[in-house]
Amino acid sequence: MSLIKFILRRLATIIPTILVILVITFFMTRLLPGDPAMMRMPDKFTWDEYLLERKRLGLDQPIYIQFLIYMGDMLAGNWGFSYTVAKDFPVWVLINQKLPRSLEIMAISMIIAIFLGIKLGKFAGANKNTKKDSGTRIFIYFFVSMPAFIVISFFMQIYVSTPFKFLPMFGYKTPGYAEPPPITYSRIINCLLSGKIYLLTDSLWHLILPVSSFAIIQLVTISRQMRASMIGTMEEDYIRTAYAKGVKKRRIIKTHAFKNAISPVIILSGMGFSVVLGGLIAVEVIYQLPGMGKLFYDAIRRSDYPIIIASVWVFSIVVIIFNFFTDVLIAFIDPRIRLK
């Protein structure tokens, strides 16, 4: 019962957040250089025509009405047309094409990162101040300290100089291979459903480098948090009691410490999700994968404002949904959270 209550309460906090994001993006559109009505005019025009255009665009309305119109458009997916990236192409269609690709990469790499990162953090935290711990810490510091784009360049350097050379470096498919029929949003599932296994293996083959470098970026932060949380838990009284009772160390780590150490890590990795998006942009730009990150990057480089505003909006929605699910997950695991 209390879980449902918690979920409802959590859902209620989403609405003001969405409103604030709408206000901020609206503020962004007001900051944009240039007059939107003037931009849409032909070479020669009269003042009356200009006023008419302003009226058509709703620019003569008071600002709160403009905001309401803007809010309706944003919620309805009426995001305008691209300026420069894909000229006069509806932004909604563009984002609908690109978003699933990014979500695929994020999902795969995140599953790998969470699984391995928690293992690594558990390993380091349980053996605090030993050689095992120091080795792991050096590995973690090495990758934590590097921005995503340098990690990726590093991976490319590995590719250039070692037996890994057989991996493809750019793109998401071998040129010349057919696209699978668009049955679902996910390209990988489409490949699977199309019945041609070589399409699936080909796309997974192309994803190895980007996904592994993206996973490393997330893995180190997760294992850092896991290590800290594990060390904190290992100092608790009930762990000492368990030792005193004669429980073996492996069993203590597995059953007593791990379960208590995991919940702050889930909260923190949920909060760190918005930081991961920066890495997503770097991964997609450098490996030339068509996704939201690449689209957003192209848009900011070529000042394609409708795409920028729509991407900010979509990214925020994704982050909000993700945070919501991590909160629900944590409430499901840890009943104490529900009571707060």
Add this chain to the structure above:
Amino acid sequence: MSHINQKTQERTEENYSGTDLKLSSKIINGFKFLLIPKSRFEQFYIKDIENQHRKKRSKIRRMLKSSFSFTGAIIIFLMISLAIFGPWIAPYSYAEAQGRGLNDWGPPSPEHLLGTGTRGRDVLSRIIFGTSTSIVIALLSVSISVIFGIFFGMIAGYFGKWLDSIIMRTMDMILAFPGIIFALAFLAIIGSTIEHIVTILGVIGIPYYSRLTRSAVLKVKERDYIASAKVSGANNWRIMFRHILPNSIQPIIVSMSFDIGRLIISVVTLAFLGFTDYQYINWGTDVYSARVHIYDAPWALFWPSVMISLSVIGFMIIGDGLRDAFDPKYHVATR
């Protein structure tokens, strides 16, 4: 035993063999408690302060004892001295490092110790000048977020009630945004001068610090000395910034040191994506331009990356060390 006694005697004689004035003052001090009431308390008080100082020093020493933290401290010292004394250390001037050189993507040579990068610019000078840019931006924006974060968190935690809920709900909302995306979008729209970068990165950090401050304030607020300060008629501002703040600053200092490292990464990432003030030398732009020359000029990519990683590692290790030194049981949420 007698041997040791002799030594101590010698030492005391050495100490006392100053001027007569000193000796007399020592004697007076020694018998002051007979003449002035409560003078003993004063001495105890001084001893107590000395002890506290020693404790503090030992905390920092404890931090430096571990080899990890020691390397971190050395790295930060090097970075800061590079940032301050860069113009005297670098072989070329700022204008030359930004200008047109002779040899594009040249290998290391006597004139250019670490080779040259795009437009024949000296890599060594550029990585030295890049230090000050990153560290100055990181420090400025961290101070923006810390000042405003402490202010809002203090008000929210101290006054409580509706003010608390309004401020903290707003902060939670901002915390839920994807910060880097908002920063990129804003910079794309308003242009990426150094002031804009500092302001935006600073604003994004505010909610984190206000949360941290608020939770610390809530802990300290219930202590007795706050109540006694209230009773003795101190006003709210004095209590907030004289009594509560010094006692809740530790977690803020720890996460500041993490945050400087994180901000260096942000600054460099923004520069890599093309959002930087091109008047100032930035490691990110160097990496961006060297990225495609990874095969023919790896040095131009390698050295800026090393500098980025080193500076971030330095601040992170110091953060870890400070956290362990202040309170081994306290674990800061690292972003």
